[in-house]
Amino acid sequence: MAEHEPFALWLRNAAQLVQVCSKRELYLRGDELQRLPVLHNASLVLGRDGYIKAVGPADAIQTQFSNASFDKIIDCSGMCVLPGLVDAHTHPVWAGDRVHEFAMKLAGATYMEIHEAGGGIHYTVEHTRNALEEELFSSFQHRLLRMLRAGTTLVECKSGYGLALETELKMLRVIERARRELDIGVSSTYCGAHSVPKGKTASEAADDIINNHLPKLNDLMQSGDLRVDNIDVFCEKGVFDLNSTRRILQAGKDIGLQINFHGDELHPMNSAELGAELGAQAISHLEEISDKGIEAMGSAKCAAVLLPTTAYILRLNQPRARDMLKAGVIVALGSDFNPNAYCYAMPMVMHLACTNMKMSMNEALAAATINAAYSLGKSQSHGSLEVGKQGDVIIINSSRWEHLIYQFGGHQELIKYVIVKGKIVYQNDRVLSF
Ligand SMILES: N=CN[C@@H](CCC(=O)O)C(=O)O
Numbered sequence: 001m002a003e004h005e006p007f008a009l010w011l012r013n014a015a016q017l018v019q020v021c022s023k024r025e026l027y028l029r030g031d032e033l034q035r036l037p038v039l040h041n042a043s044l045v046l047g048r049d050g051y052i053k054a055v056g057p058a059d060a061i062q063t064q065f066s067n068a069s070f071d072k073i074i075d076c077s078g079m080c081v082l083p084g085l086v087d088a089h090t091h092p093v094w095a096g097d098r099v100h101e102f103a104m105k106l107a108g109a110t111y112m113e114i115h116e117a118g119g120g121i122h123y124t125v126e127h128t129r130n131a132l133e134e135e136l137f138s139s140f141q142h143r144l145l146r147m148l149r150a151g152t153t154l155v156e157c158k159s160g161y162g163l164a165l166e167t168e169l170k171m172l173r174v175i176e177r178a179r180r181e182l183d184i185g186v187s188s189t190y191c192g193a194h195s196v197p198k199g200k201t202a203s204e205a206a207d208d209i210i211n212n213h214l215p216k217l218n219d220l221m222q223s224g225d226l227r228v229d230n231i232d233v234f235c236e237k238g239v240f241d242l243n244s245t246r247r248i249l250q251a252g253k254d255i256g257l258q259i260n261f262h263g264d265e266l267h268p269m270n271s272a273e274l275g276a277e278l279g280a281q282a283i284s285h286l287e288e289i290s291d292k293g294i295e296a297m298g299s300a301k302c303a304a305v306l307l308p309t310t311a312y313i314l315r316l317n318q319p320r321a322r323d324m325l326k327a328g329v330i331v332a333l334g335s336d337f338n339p340n341a342y343c344y345a346m347p348m349v350m351h352l353a354c355t356n357m358k359m360s361m362n363e364a365l366a367a368a369t370i371n372a373a374y375s376l377g378k379s380q381s382h383g384s385l386e387v388g389k390q391g392d393v394i395i396i397n398s399s400r401w402e403h404l405i406y407q408f409g410g411h412q413e414l415i416k417y418v419i420v421k422g423k424i425v426y427q428n429d430r431v432l433s434f
């Protein structure tokens, strides 16, 4: 079949083209992760509508598109083409860094000791409440650009440094603006239950969220002013207990939000069991998950969003990735970018997942693409290189894709192009020479 219409991009002759999925799978788990579909000497065509039109052997694509015109052709000889990376968990809108707390933690303070002394999330809340919306947008935009340069084309972004309605809405507006104006995919999460505001109990904070925050959010969503995809709660000892968590998540689900929350991070809370029961799309952290929780998440197809940077920085127990994979849990990865875990780069996250959580490189890549997209309810359109999917692609300057994980911190030089919805949004022309 000859193709005549003009196309946006022809990525041709890639040494490897890593599809991740080839049968429109919405997630990969168990044995499916042993081998990922990788085409050798392959090409990919992106349409002007931003979607993938063809993927296949270079000579077949050459024949099929011999009469077509392209806005741009990239010769990918010696390079690899992969799906854009999906970062399934970030807190990227805030003011005031916490480098001083990093020093305290290095000196032995725990995350909760700092939190209970009024630092941690509380410190960031204070600074974020005082920041102008424009300032928050500007620093957020800069962070998104850095994520993009590290290969992320779709990112989950949480509110949660307001706690009070006014600042939570300010953060969600900033996220909404980025979603509308910037060339990066955004999944927006309301995380008003990130911490219990000073002067309130968890139950009072839950009442405020259910009676005041969520109805307002619902109005703004209905009027089209705001799009919010997910609801999050920090379910943790000394933060939101299981009962308050359940009430908030259920109320969020009732207004159409996907449940995607923090659970079983520092203490076993039975969060995994709760999430499975409520039909959560995903639960993050899970360093302290129970055996029953693993089983429940596997059966419920609730994604486990593992965050290797958190365990690394806070010196926590590593999440039990191997047990989860063995039990058929859908494992995804996120950077957890926040003032505690200051890491933008999914290639480094994948590396840590391999070294510290004992995942294979195939498992890590699937977790940072199709499974991360699944955790956001977006794997129909994102997370793999298949015809009909959104054209989110990265091209790396290496003839074996595994270098993206192997070269710890090397992604800055390796990533040559980042393409979002068929548009080149980053091109790295850095020349490495002495
Ligand atoms: N654990 C709760 N929330 C964040 C940390 C946020 C913060 O410390 O500012 C996390 O996922 O690691």
Ligand SMILES: [Zn+2]
Pocket: 089, 090, 091, 262, 336
């Ligand atoms: Zn988090």
